[in-house]
Amino acid sequence: xxxxxxxxxxxxxxxxxxxxxxxxxxxxxxxxxxxxxxxxxxxxxxxxxxxxxxxxxxxxxxxxxxxxxxxxxxxxxxxxxxxxxxxxxxxxxxxxxxxxxxxxxxxxxxxxxxxxxxxxxxxxxxxxxxxxxxxxxxxxxxxxxxxxxxxxxxxxxxxxxxxxxxxxxxxxxxxxxxxxxxxxxxxxxxxxxxxx
Amino acid sequence: xxxxxxxxxxxxxxxxxxxxxxxxxxxxxxxxxxxxxxxxxxxxxxxxxxxxxxxxxxxxxxxxxxxxxxxxxxxxxxxxxxxxxxxxxxxxxxxxxxxxxxxxxxxxxxxxxxxxxxxxxxxxxxxxxxxxxxxxxxxxxxxxxxxxxxxxxxxxxxxxxxxxxxxxxxxxxxxxxxxxxxxxxxxxxxxxxxxx
Ligand SMILES: [Zn+2]
Ligand SMILES: [Zn+2]
Numbered sequence: 001x002x003x004x005x006x007x008x009x010x011x012x013x014x015x016x017x018x019x020x021x022x023x024x025x026x027x028x029x030x031x032x033x034x035x036x037x038x039x040x041x042x043x044x045x046x047x048x049x050x051x052x053x054x055x056x057x058x059x060x061x062x063x064x065x066x067x068x069x070x071x072x073x074x075x076x077x078x079x080x081x082x083x084x085x086x087x088x089x090x091x092x093x094x095x096x097x098x099x100x101x102x103x104x105x106x107x108x109x110x111x112x113x114x115x116x117x118x119x120x121x122x123x124x125x126x127x128x129x130x131x132x133x134x135x136x137x138x139x140x141x142x143x144x145x146x147x148x149x150x151x152x153x154x155x156x157x158x159x160x161x162x163x164x165x166x167x168x169x170x171x172x173x174x175x176x177x178x179x180x181x182x183x184x185x186x187x188x189x190x191x192x193x194x195x196x
Numbered sequence: 197x198x199x200x201x202x203x204x205x206x207x208x209x210x211x212x213x214x215x216x217x218x219x220x221x222x223x224x225x226x227x228x229x230x231x232x233x234x235x236x237x238x239x240x241x242x243x244x245x246x247x248x249x250x251x252x253x254x255x256x257x258x259x260x261x262x263x264x265x266x267x268x269x270x271x272x273x274x275x276x277x278x279x280x281x282x283x284x285x286x287x288x289x290x291x292x293x294x295x296x297x298x299x300x301x302x303x304x305x306x307x308x309x310x311x312x313x314x315x316x317x318x319x320x321x322x323x324x325x326x327x328x329x330x331x332x333x334x335x336x337x338x339x340x341x342x343x344x345x346x347x348x349x350x351x352x353x354x355x356x357x358x359x360x361x362x363x364x365x366x367x368x369x370x371x372x373x374x375x376x377x378x379x380x381x382x383x384x385x386x387x388x389x390x391x392x
Contacts, residue, residue, distance in 0.1 A: 013242035046209035
């Protein structure tokens with residue numbers, strides 16, 4: 001391995017991925033170079049394409065290649081409801097229930113003091129602007145039922161209520177301590193109906 | 197997430213990495229796009245550079261950017277000894293002991309019927325050619341002390357002995373069932389002295 005600058009650089013770059021330490025990065029680099037050079041090229045191109053083309057939807061802030069994402073462009077949805085989720089994966093879980101027909105706002109995060117994410121990092125401004133478009137009547141807070149998700153929900157709920165919006169929270173049918181994206185669909189559907 | 201082709205393509209590409217499933221790939225993609233776009237670019241470039249420039253050393257078969265790697269180019273080593281290892285990481289572990297001063301042959305794998313790696317995939321031909329250069333007197337088999345590493349060692353040992361070479365194996369001081377790269381250095385150094 002000595003002197004192989006390109007290999008060492010690759011291992012270092014792979015370590016930037018979340019959850020990947022030195023040993024995993026080395027294993028990944030060996031695997032790609034030994035067994036999947038095509039895959040390495042595919043991954044390089046996918047990374048460059050994503051960085052170049054994936055931005056945030058101007059309305060809901062989720063990842064989108066268009067200025068406004070397909071969900072926000074869908075005119076057949078109920079403009080009176082806005083559902084706040086932490087991530088695109090959580091939004092996808094709600095969509096799969098088939099029980100929600102309003103629009104979304106995707107926080108792309110949550111309050112997490114450990115990760116240096118305070119309320120100010122939450123883009124609450126973007127959410128408030130979106131929720132105060134004059135058509136939204138109800139904001140449904142669908143952040144995770146973890147300590148961080150609850151704190152996020154609490155902070156956002158205060159701001160939204162202070163501006164006269166009706167704010168609801170998914171019913172506590174969602175098992176406490178769980179991440180929304182891992183919850184089975186019928187539980188999410190129930191929690192949606194029983195929102196308070 | 198709907199319609200975000202570049203994002204989905206990135207998640208798919210990340211899944212090609214060993215040990216990365218759908219959820220991890222999604223988390224990696226979100227992380228890069230949300231928090232480390234610079235890192236995504238760095239990784240893309242590192243992948244492309246590695247694929248373009250990292251080849252195999254013509255003498256020892258390890259990864260190398262030059263036709264012959266720095267270790268094989270080092271004329272100060274003992275030409276009478278050739279140590280056979282499974283991977284560059286294993287070679288690095290042996291180098292760190294400071295107890296070995298010969299050359300290496302890096303198999304870049306081992307016999308592993310589960311992964312479809314039979315003896316014929318082992319590049320035993322390359323090893324035989326290297327070992328029969330007229331200068332090598334002893335081949336030290338330093339494959340892992342796992343079932344697969346032992347099988348690899350057995351098969352290679354037979355071939356090498358049949359051609360009149362002296363073949364030794366790292367002493368069983370290395371704890372059985374362990375991968376060489378995770379073993380502490382003094383154990384490896386001992387096993388090297390006690391090779392049989
Ligand atoms: Zn949108
Ligand atoms: Zn070499």
